[in-house]
Amino acid sequence: xxxxxRPLLAVLLPLWAALPGAHALDGGPEAARxxxxxxxxxxxxxxxxxxxxxxxxxxxGQAFEIGVLGxxxxxxxxxxxxxxxxxxxxxxxxxxYRTLPEPSRRPPLLFVAALDAQEVERVVRALGPxxxxxxxxxxxxxxxxxxIGFRLxxxxxxxxxxxLRQAERSGLRMSSQxxxxxxxxxxx
Amino acid sequence: xKRARDLPIGTRLTLTLLVVSGIALxxxxxxxxxxxxxxxxxxxxxxxxGEAEIVGFNAASAILFRDPESAATTLGALSxxxxxxxxxxxxxxxxxxxxxxxxxxxARPAPRLAPSPGQSPGQNDVAPTAGxxxxxxxxxxREPIVFEGTRLGTLVIRADLSEREQRLRRYxxxxxxxxxxxxxxxxxxxxxxxxxxxxxxLQLAEVAxxxxxxxxxxxxxxxxxxxxxxxxxxxxxxSMLSGLQQRDxxxxxxxxxxxQRLEERTQLYxxxxxxxxxxxxFLATLSHELRTPLNAIVGWTALLxxxxxxxxxQARAIATIDRNARAQAKLVEDVLDVSRIVSGKLALKVQRVxxxxxxxxxxxxxxxxxxxxxxxxxLHAPPGLPAVxxxxxxxxxxxxxxxxxxxxxxxxxxxxxxxxxxxxxxxEMEVRDDGAGIxxxxxxHVFERFRQADASSTRxxxxxxxxxxxxxxxxxxxxxxxxxxxxxxxQGAAFTVSLPAAAGTGA
Numbered sequence: 001x002x003x004x005x006r007p008l009l010a011v012l013l014p015l016w017a018a019l020p021g022a023h024a025l026d027g028g029p030e031a032a033r034x035x036x037x038x039x040x041x042x043x044x045x046x047x048x049x050x051x052x053x054x055x056x057x058x059x060x061g062q063a064f065e066i067g068v069l070g071x072x073x074x075x076x077x078x079x080x081x082x083x084x085x086x087x088x089x090x091x092x093x094x095x096x097y098r099t100l101p102e103p104s105r106r107p108p109l110l111f112v113a114a115l116d117a118q119e120v121e122r123v124v125r126a127l128g129p130x131x132x133x134x135x136x137x138x139x140x141x142x143x144x145x146x147x148i149g150f151r152l153x154x155x156x157x158x159x160x161x162x163x164l165r166q167a168e169r170s171g172l173r174m175s176s177q178x179x180x181x182x183x184x185x186x187x188x
Numbered sequence: 189x190k191r192a193r194d195l196p197i198g199t200r201l202t203l204t205l206l207v208v209s210g211i212a213l214x215x216x217x218x219x220x221x222x223x224x225x226x227x228x229x230x231x232x233x234x235x236x237x238g239e240a241e242i243v244g245f246n247a248a249s250a251i252l253f254r255d256p257e258s259a260a261t262t263l264g265a266l267s268x269x270x271x272x273x274x275x276x277x278x279x280x281x282x283x284x285x286x287x288x289x290x291x292x293x294x295a296r297p298a299p300r301l302a303p304s305p306g307q308s309p310g311q312n313d314v315a316p317t318a319g320x321x322x323x324x325x326x327x328x329x330r331e332p333i334v335f336e337g338t339r340l341g342t343l344v345i346r347a348d349l350s351e352r353e354q355r356l357r358r359y360x361x362x363x364x365x366x367x368x369x370x371x372x373x374x375x376x377x378x379x380x381x382x383x384x385x386x387x388x389x390l391q392l393a394e395v396a397x398x399x400x401x402x403x404x405x406x407x408x409x410x411x412x413x414x415x416x417x418x419x420x421x422x423x424x425x426x427s428m429l430s431g432l433q434q435r436d437x438x439x440x441x442x443x444x445x446x447x448q449r450l451e452e453r454t455q456l457y458x459x460x461x462x463x464x465x466x467x468x469x470f471l472a473t474l475s476h477e478l479r480t481p482l483n484a485i486v487g488w489t490a491l492l493x494x495x496x497x498x499x500x501x502q503a504r505a506i507a508t509i510d511r512n513a514r515a516q517a518k519l520v521e522d523v524l525d526v527s528r529i530v531s532g533k534l535a536l537k538v539q540r541v542x543x544x545x546x547x548x549x550x551x552x553x554x555x556x557x558x559x560x561x562x563x564x565x566x567l568h569a570p571p572g573l574p575a576v577x578x579x580x581x582x583x584x585x586x587x588x589x590x591x592x593x594x595x596x597x598x599x600x601x602x603x604x605x606x607x608x609x610x611x612x613x614x615x616e617m618e619v620r621d622d623g624a625g626i627x628x629x630x631x632x633h634v635f636e637r638f639r640q641a642d643a644s645s646t647r648x649x650x651x652x653x654x655x656x657x658x659x660x661x662x663x664x665x666x667x668x669x670x671x672x673x674x675x676x677x678x679q680g681a682a683f684t685v686s687l688p689a690a691a692g693t694g695a
């Protein structure tokens with residue numbers, strides 16, 4: 001469990017459990033109460049996948065894999081957000097990694113859970129120009145060679161930065177719909 | 189209130205023109221405005237729907253990533269030339285997500301999206317909830333925001349239709365202006381029409397009235413140099429007037445001729461009546477004149493037959509009988525003369541006649557009667573008087589008639605003068621007296637047969653009234669003329685006979 005989320009969850013989870021059918025409201029904009037940060041981030045991951053074009057994807061019918069590298073901060077929210085969803089006409093599947101997988105097995109979208117800047121830079125360097133959309137929540141993630149970095153605004157909203165050059169180097173094409181919502185940052 | 193059909197044609201034409209053009213204009217304007225209203229509303233709806241689609245698409249990611257500011261920016265990009273009052277994005281749950289208001293003071297959109305008809309609350313599928321409706325002056329366009337098959341929310345755009353009302357007012361003003369201008373043009377056209385049609389008709393009517401009131405067929409309507417119905421009417425009217433004028437003139441001529449004939453007939457009738465009356469008078473006079481000497485003759489003859497008369501009485505009786513017999517013979521002679529003259533059986537024994545010698549004889553033959561009434565008889569005959577060609581007996585009869593006539597109408601102690609003269613190839617013989625004279629009105633009739641100034645049976649002067657008629661006839665048979673002059677009753681009279689002097693004689 002992500003360390004940051006834990007105190008919040010400790011308060012919220014008993015409340016959810018008390019509400020009948022609370023899980024049915026997960027991730028939906030019509031949720032009766034404001035969704036949690038990782039519910040939002042899980043939904044965002046899904047939308048990133050929708051709004052980015054990859055130069056090559058696995059053949060249709062095979063799963064679109066969303067990888068989580070390192071300690072998974074999402075808990076059940078990622079699976080909940082992606083249940084039954086498709087991306088580019090492929091069913092979504094979540095795969096968690098302890099270490100960066102072999103280049104042939106690397107997923108098109110990889111959430112880098114590491115919060116340590118050096119660790120992030122190491123992963124990014126290892127990936128190089130591979131067509132892997134890297135998303136992270138380490139502060140300055142996009143500026144350190146990541147592609148999309150989550151950030152919290154002053155009013156507690158989830159926002160994100162995009163390192164457009166890094167994405168283009170990897171042959172990924174980001175939708176203008178995505179770009180217009182992001183803060184574009186320069187990076188290595 | 190005048191009935192429509194009593195109005196002048198020009199006014200009716202103008203009114204008809206105005207009504208027809210007014211109806212046409214009103215219909216056209218109404219149709220145009222209605223079409224414009226419908227089509228502009230439809231066009232606005234289409235444009236709004238198009239814009240809503242674009243904006244909804246652009247706002248999709250903002251909903252996905254929960255970025256209301258970006259959504260508001262997207263809404264602000266709504267076309268500036270669309271009358272958008274407000275635009276709002278609601279989440280799929282119906283919560284207000286982002287708002288754009290062109291006028292910040294206007295009412296904000298509702299914080300929750302009222303469910304559209306046919307959509308159950310909380311429905312979260314791709315069911316078309318697009319639909320437009322009118323809220324007062326607002327056109328509400330609802331556009332579902334869908335991303336990758338998922339309904340994200342609803343875009344609600346409210347467009348202000350008051351611009352459409354302004355547009356309608358503008359059109360109404362324009363239509364009214366066009367209407368007024370068209371009516372003005374129609375009015376002018378109507379006036380022109382009425383001038384073209386009514387004026388000739390009025391002129392025609394005026395001429396017709398003039399003809400009717402004064403019977404003046406010389407009037408004509410001013411001709412129209414036009415081949416239309418009015419031109420034909422005017423020329424037909426004028427030629428009808430010409431025909432009427434001609435017939436009127438013929439009628440007047442015939443009437444005048446009839447009147448003249450009637451006048452002639454009347455004159456002839458009067459003359460015949462006059463002649464008849466004169467003959468009756470003459471018969472009365474003749475029988476009276478014939479009987480008067482006969483009374484003396486019969487009376488004296490009876491005395492003579494009784495015998496025993498004194499010798500001087502006897503001689504006087506014989507003389508009286510003789511005088512009366514002669515007088516009666518003279519009367520009969522006169523009647524015969526007139527009869528001969530009228531029937532043209534009187535023949536003249538023409539020879540050269542010395543009027544001076546003849547005048548002497550004539551004076552001698554009447555001197556008796558003059559002396560008996562103490563009338564002074566005078567003859568002025570200048571020497572060397574030219575001779576005339578004529579019958580001496582008849583010329584002497586002329587002189588004798590004139591002289592005895594003068595003596596008869598001259599009172600005792602009066603004067604009778606006979607004067608002979610010669611001038612301009614004519615020998616003139618004037619017999620003048622200072623007797624009874626001739627009334628002015630009788631002067632033209634003195635030479636007519638059976639005419640006497642006093643035709644009553646109690647007249648003072650005897651005679652048949654044939655003497656002067658015989659004078660005129662005989663003078664005219666000699667190629668001469670006779671004229672009578674008198675200043676009036678009691679002023680005396682003068683009779684002058686002019687005879688042409690015989691060739692080779694004269695001064």
